[in-house]
Amino acid sequence: MKKSPEEKPKKAVPEEVIAGEVCPFCHEKTLVLMDTKKDIPYFGTCFLFAMDCSNCGYHKSDIETESEQEPSKIYYRDR
Numbered sequence: 001m002k003k004s005p006e007e008k009p010k011k012a013v014p015e016e017v018i019a020g021e022v023c024p025f026c027h028e029k030t031l032v033l034m035d036t037k038k039d040i041p042y043f044g045t046c047f048l049f050a051m052d053c054s055n056c057g058y059h060k061s062d063i064e065t066e067s068e069q070e071p072s073k074i075y076y077r078d079r
Contacts, residue, residue, distance in 0.1 A: 014050075026056035042074065 014034040021031040036048040045066040052059050 023053040023056060023058055025058045026053060028053070028055045030055040031058070042072075044069070 014036050016035040018033040020029045021033055022029055023031040031053045034050045038046055040046050043065055047064045050061040
């Protein structure tokens with residue numbers, strides 16, 4: 001069954017991009033920092049962070065929730 005274009009998840013577009021920062025590994029000013037705020041089902045509002053260096057290829061990303069919640073476990077079953 002094909003998904004209609006309306007069912008495709010929207011890509012997170014960085015709200016803030018800072019270029020020209022110093023890379024912690026190669027020490028060149030080629031690091032780009034990105035910050036995105038996204039509403040994720042079952043988790044709420046989350047912040048996605050990423051760092052990419054075009055010189056040495058360094059990459060780091062992280063995600064944090066806006067508010068704390070009780071721990072939970074989600075199960076997915078194969079049909």
